[in-house]
Amino acid sequence: MRVVVLTGAGISAESGIRTFRGSDGLWEGHHIEDVASPDGFRRDPDTVYRFYNDRRRQLLQPEIQPNAAHLALARLEEKLGDDFLLVTQNIDDLHKRAGSLRLLPMHGELRRARCSACLGLPDWDGDFDEKTKCPACGKSGHLRPHVVWFGEMPLYMEDIYTALAQCEVFAAIGTSGNVYPAAGFVDVARRQAGARSFELNLEKSLVHNAFEEGRYGKATEIVPKWVDDIL
Numbered sequence: 001m002r003v004v005v006l007t008g009a010g011i012s013a014e015s016g017i018r019t020f021r022g023s024d025g026l027w028e029g030h031h032i033e034d035v036a037s038p039d040g041f042r043r044d045p046d047t048v049y050r051f052y053n054d055r056r057r058q059l060l061q062p063e064i065q066p067n068a069a070h071l072a073l074a075r076l077e078e079k080l081g082d083d084f085l086l087v088t089q090n091i092d093d094l095h096k097r098a099g100s101l102r103l104l105p106m107h108g109e110l111r112r113a114r115c116s117a118c119l120g121l122p123d124w125d126g127d128f129d130e131k132t133k134c135p136a137c138g139k140s141g142h143l144r145p146h147v148v149w150f151g152e153m154p155l156y157m158e159d160i161y162t163a164l165a166q167c168e169v170f171a172a173i174g175t176s177g178n179v180y181p182a183a184g185f186v187d188v189a190r191r192q193a194g195a196r197s198f199e200l201n202l203e204k205s206l207v208h209n210a211f212e213e214g215r216y217g218k219a220t221e222i223v224p225k226w227v228d229d230i231l
Contacts, residue, residue, distance in 0.1 A: 001080065001083060001168050001169060001230075002083045002084075002163075002166055002167045002168045002169070003076070003080055003083065003084050003085070003167060003168070003169045003170075003171070003230065004084075004085045004086075004087065004160075004163050004164055004167040004169070004170050004171075004185075004189065004195075005073060005076075005084075005085070005086050005087065005170075005171045005172075005173060006087045006088070006089070006170075006171070006172045006173065006175060006182060006185055007073075007086065007087070007088045007089065007090060007095070007172075007173045007174055007175070008088075008089045008090065008172070008173070008174045008175030008176060008182075009089070009090060009174060009175075009176075010173065010174020010175065010176075010201060010202055010219055011067075011069050011070065011090070011094075011173050011174035011219045011223070012067075012070075012090055012092055012094055012174070013174070013202075013219070014067045014069070014218060014219060014220050015064055015065060015066065015067045015070070015094055016061075016063060016064050017058075017059070017064065017090075017092055017094070018058070030047070030051065032150065033150065034047065034048075035047065035048050035051045035052075036147070036149045036150055037149045037150045037151055038149055038151060038152065039151075040149075041144065041149070045129075045130050046129065046130075048144075048145070049127075049128065049129040049130065049145075052110065052145040052147065053127040053128070053129075055091075055110055056110050056111065056124075056125065056126075056127075057127075059092050059093070059110055059111070060125060064092075064094075065094075065097070066094045066095070066097050066098035067094075067219070067220050068219075068220040068221075068223070068224050069173070069174075069219040069220050069223035069224065070094050070095055070097075070098035070100070071098050071099070071224075072223045072224040072226075072227040073086060073095065073098070073100060073173075073223065073227065074095070074098045074099035074100045075227060076227045076230065076231065077099075077100055077101065077102055078099070079231055082102070084102055085102050085104065085160075085163045085167075086100050086102060086103045086104070087103075087104045087106055087156075087160055087163075087182075087185075088103065088104070088105050088106065088107075089106060089107050089175065089179065089182055090105070090107070091105065091107055091108050091109055091110040091147055092110060093109065093110070093111050104155070104156040104159060104160060105155070106148070106154040106155050106156055106157070106160065106182070107147065107148040107154060107155070108145070108146045108147040108148045108155065109146050109147075110145070110146075110147065111123060111124060111125055112124055112146035113128060113134075113143045113144065113145065113146055114143070114144050114145070114146040115134040115136060115137060115139070115142050115143055116142045116144065117134060117137050117139045117142040118134060118136050118137035118139070118142075120134060120135075120136035120137065121146055122134065122135050122136060128143055130143070154181065154182075157181070160185070161188060164185055164188045164189045164192065164193065164195075165188065165189075165192040165193055166193055167189055167193050167195045168193065168195055168196065169195055169196050169197075169198070169230065170185065170186060170189035170190070170193075170195045170196070170197045170198070171197070171198040171199070171200060171226070172185070172186060172197075172198070172199050172200070172201075172205070172211070173200045173201070173219060173223060174200070174201060174202070174219055175201065175205055176205055176206065177205030177206035177207035177208070178206060183205075183206070183207050184207075186199075186207065186210045186211055187210055190210070190212075196212060196213075197210070197211045197212045197213070198211060198212070198213050198214070198215065198226065199211040199213070199214040199215070200214075200215050200216075200219070200222050200223055200226055201214070201215075201216055202216065202217065202218065202219070203216060204216065
């Protein structure tokens with residue numbers, strides 16, 4: 001049984017990861033285009049560096065740990081092996097810490113930097129800014145957060161679409177259905193692979209009608225139960 005799972009911010013909320021985006025559309029008091037776009041980075045790099053440094057510090061607080069939903073998906077992967085793929089929109093590393101190995105972080109990783117000079121992706125847990133030297137090439141002024149911003153292409157799309165076209169089960173967990181292309185994955189899985197589809201969420205997403213079955217509640221409660229059912 002080939003299974004593809006997509007996860008969003010809702011799976012990490014119970015671990016204490018703030019979603020940052022408020023009902024007014026602001027992220028921690030910033031307009032999204034100011035901290036999550038290439039134009040915003042060019043206009044005010046200091047603010048962007050500071051924003052992601054703050055997020056990285058929060059992620060590394062000892063109380064931020066994988067929850068039962070993360071652990072359940074790692075258990076599902078352990079049983080299915082290469083027939084399982086986990087795609088996440090989250091830039092935290094909680095899936096990795098839970099033991100997930102077959103993992104594609106389509107929006108990047110907070111604990112990595114990206115160097116535009118050598119194209120390196122060094123692991124990074126501390127703060128950095130435009131003066132910081134790349135550990136690979138030694139050049140400064142070229143590091144940015146390894147995060148996919150609005151207007152940029154998500155990562156691993158060819159691998160993701162290949163897996164969607166071959167899966168027998170597709171599940172979206174903790175996603176809003178606001179952001180494409182991820183919101184359209186269910187249509188690809190159903191149309192190209194005839195996959196059974198599940199939405200697991202705190203509440204119905206904007207694309208809930210595209211799923212065959214919806215289960216709603218806390219991720220730490222509904223995801224382990226769904227994994228038990230699949231197995």
